Amino acid sequence: MPWALVLSFALGICLMYIIGWLLLVPMRFMWRMMAGSLLGALLLWLVNQFYPITGFAVALNPFSALAVGLMGLPGFGLVVALNFLL
Numbered sequence: 461m462p463w464a465l466v467l468s469f470a471l472g473i474c475l476m477y478i479i480g481w482l483l484l485v486p487m488r489f490m491w492r493m494m495a496g497s498l499l500g501a502l503l504l505w506l507v508n509q510f511y512p513i514t515g516f517a518v519a520l521n522p523f524s525a526l527a528v529g530l531m532g533l534p535g536f537g538l539v540v541a542l543n544f545l546l
Contacts, residue, residue, distance in 0.1 A: 493530065500528030503536060518543050
């Protein structure tokens, strides 16, 4: 078996690994962002469910859910503070 064939095979395997890794990393970020946004929307919805008791409601839209999803609890505080200010 010639060494050129072995090296070509090894190089092909390494390139496939690198390309797969480059495609996988952005997808993890997208899944994490989608899951965070979903949990943020759920938290905002939960706050709105207590509106009759507290008299406080937060607008539930994609931007506020994304802010809460990306930033977590500080994002929730930001959305609540903006709601108080506006």
